[in-house]
Amino acid sequence: MSLLELNNLTVSYGPIKALHGITIRVEEGELVSLLGANGAGKSTTLRSISRLIPILEGDILFNGKSILNLTAYQIVSLGISHVPEGRGIFPSLTVMENLELSSWTVKDKKKIKHNLSRIFSIFPRLEERKNQLAGTLSGGEQQMLAVGRAMMTDCRLMLLDEPSMGLSPLLVKEVFKVLKEINNSGTTILLVEQNANMALKIADRGYVIENGRIALEGPAEHLMQDKRVKEAYFGKEKK
């Protein structure tokens, strides 16, 4: 049984169909990348998993159970955490307050403390700046905070929407290294990215989504070698 299964998922914004029946499987412990161009339906897929938008057809199974009739806030206590596009931090709260708020669904005080110390060991920068307002952090630090907040919800599955957006290549590398680390410690990750090169490097498997349909899928190494992926995302090789 897969941890997350999307079966023939169809989503539309008004009359315009954004997803035409996509099927995706994520196994426990995997890091899966979802690649695609602008407007292909990557973010829509994540938003429909965290129940932010209504679903026309198809089913979403988490841990074998359908989550179609749950609302967005109920999803979190199941163990799915979504880091939205643009990070979604709260600028006028401090770093610490941002983190503490995110443990809203976690009742066990010891667990909160444990998660907090784990986050601070992965992101020492956040500990240095914990009393600073989140709005004053740099872009990279804000992304770290967003990932840290997802970890505070004590999630089994982390949905990440373009964590590389607006970051320098060096910072992207750092963030992706941390994501791999988090994945290695047992959290399943579904990663939406435009930066195909970086995303496939750390991923186990990948899906390529085009105009709301799955165009390609397979192990990450295969996709990296695939001619079509190369042409679409890495640019044509010069001869």
Place this chain on the structure above:
Amino acid sequence: MLEKAIIGKKSISAGSLKWIRLNAFFLISAAFVQMLGNIGFINQYYIHILTVMGMNIILVASLNLLNGYLGEFALGHAGFMGIGAYSGALIAIYLGLPFFPRLFFSLAGAAIVSGVVAYIIGLITFKTVGDYLAVITLGFNMIIVNIIQNIDFVGGPRGLVGIPKSTNFFIVAVCLSFTYTVLRNLVYSNYGRLWISIRENLIASELMGVNIIRMKNLAFTIAASFAGLAGSLWAQYQQFINPKSFDYTKTTEILVMLYLGGTGSLSGSILGVVVYTITMEILRNLLEFNPRLVELRMVISPMILIVIMLTRQFGLMGKREWKWIQPEKEGN
């Protein structure tokens, strides 16, 4: 076991002790002022102004919870003040209690009735956001006033008379101190932070697993309860209430004071009310030589709002707080 023992002791922290001392000082001074007023040492007119200020601060600070911290534009605050005023007045008139129980039950009852009504309204209202929410709350304000106007039992449009006088400056000061203690603790608790997070990024706070509608309704209910408390104080101070005084004109006045002081700042609510009230009273005295000019004040009040919006969008205080209102940062 050891941990439990330590928690069981739970000594009062230095910060709370400071707050308690501050409030005690405020209440003692208020009692002193009230006494001086009673023996005629301070002009009754000044006592009256202070009393009105106190009630308005309760109204403005509670609306601040919605418009400032939660970031939703609610336009029906005077309606809940009206519900509180009428329910408080009815309790005071008909239950026939001696002074202190009467005062207590009319204030607590008013707050509860307003809160319950707000909760029910909130169940409908918070399906919407933004402009729609503003229009719906304004609509409920009008409905509440119209309903009261059409109930003959409470005097209809003529108003309700014969309310025993139980409120004076000192009582208002006690309620004000209570209001600020509750609001300050709320705003700096996880709930307050959550309301701020809803204001700053609704989707992100929903993705933390928070039932947004319930949390919004909680803020709405609390704000309305305090509006009801202020209404009940008002009714037992004026001894006469009529529905007209709780329509959208009053809501606008509360909004002017709130935005003058600054949304999202408890200090701003105090400052806004004080500055607005003093300005209006000075204008009244300045224009007194010609009774026709006194009405000009009503033009000047909305003018103030326009000038604030053009020059200081964030009000006098912005989001800053006076130091004595902030709880001390924990030493971590």
